[in-house]
Amino acid sequence: MAKQIHSLTITDVVAQGSDAILLSLGVEAGQQQSFCFRPGQYLTLAVSVQEDELWRCYSITSEPVQGQPISVLVRRVAEGRVSNWLCDHAQPGQQIKVLPPAGRFILARPGQPVLLYAGGSGIAPVFALAREALAQGASRVLLFYANRDRATAMLLKELEAMRLRATGRLEIVYWYDSEQGLPSQDVLAAQTRGLEQADAYLCGPEPFMRAVNTSLQAARFESQRMHQEDFGGVVENEAGEEDEPVGDPAQLTVQIKGKTYTVQVKAGEALLTAMLRAGLPAPHACRVGECASCMCRLQEGEVQRLESSVLDDDDVADGWLLACRRAASSTLKVRF
Known part of the structure; x- marks a missing residue:
């Protein structure tokens, strides 16, 4: 897989305003290469809440200096299961699952006003x-x-x-x-x-x-x-909300945690959106193909292959896909 899950140790938690924290994560020597980043990028963190593993994206605030902790800003969100858990429970010494830095919200012309x-x-x-x-x-x-x-x-x-x-x-x-x-x-x-x-x-x-x-x-x-920067948004119809949906409906079979579900995917709808609409516990965070939290294996059918910094050619050849993509065949089967 192009994006490997790492375990990082929380080194510091500092309150920011009345409803946020600055969360610092230590990076071991053997992880330094995976956690090189450019200012403006983000990390994708996972926490377990009521037996559900949930992934969310948080922007990096620290400088890109190797050997130093990486800090992200976490603010409470109404009914936000991950942000509220982190604000209430995160403390130094805890281990947390993290995906390497991602995102394209970076300076287009460094050094210019x-x-x-x-x-x-x-x-x-x-x-x-x-x-x-x-x-x-x-x-x-x-x-x-x-x-x-x-x-x-x-x-x-x-x-x-x-x-x-x-x-x-x-x-x-x-x-x-x-x-x-x-x-x-x-x-x-x-x-x-x-x-x-x-x-x-x-x-x-x-x-x-x-x-x-x-x-x-x-x-x-x-x-x-x-x-x-809009990694929290859901990109469905890039042609515009008033245009006709792109693509045809599809039937999706999903295997998650050993259970199998059948979901109807609407025309122009991402597979992940259909899963979440049906109440399935599909892992996800950014929803726009940059964080890798919704990676799964394609067992049958085809999906639209859009540009992504997450999957490389070897991943695709090995059957990996991002669930936030649209169907390109009338039936599909995926496994998390």
Whole structure:
């Protein structure tokens, strides 16, 4: 398999704001090569909750320095089984299953000026990108950081320390919805002044990212200069919600933990989505083909082979696939 599961030891747990933690994981000498990463990428962590093994993605905040722990930001989510378990129970010395770094939310032009938008815990990868841009010599970095209120804001000490070290190259605009209301399109678009030719990076709750996207488009930002981290989203119909679904319905047979299920896959629907809709305990995290948590073996049928950084040609030849892909035949059989 291209992505091997590792066991890392929690080395530190530090509270961030009122509802988040910064979780640090030690990497042994023999694991260093597997855990090389680029700023903006994430780790996929697994915890067992009520006998279910659940995988979720968390962005890396630490610097890519070998021999140092890797830190990720974990914020509570309403009814979030993994995030709440980690915030309540994670402590130094515990072992946790981790997949190697993944993700493509990285600087397109290192060293060039950047415009950054972060909402809530979206600050994690954006913080890493800001630090990397400055380290690569960017003459100007502007970060717009929105939170519900001051109590829930994260990485404030780290941001201020970075701003002081940057000696005038980093500007941070803090926004608190409870005091200022939701940021308007004019406010979001105003951040582009003087950075009209920069690359823009955004991460946060979906409504926040939609608002930023709309504002950047209104400011005539070119789409190729707008980069968005959305590994929590589900990509179904890339042609658009109003278009006809791509593909045909399929019948899927799934074997999970020794039990066999039959699921109907709708036209244009990912196999994983059909499994989750049917209530199956299918392992998953990012849902967009980057984290490897939904890897399974194809025993019968065909799936659409999309570009992925997870599977290599040998994996595909060996029968591995990602369950977040669509069917390419009327019947399929997979095994986790």
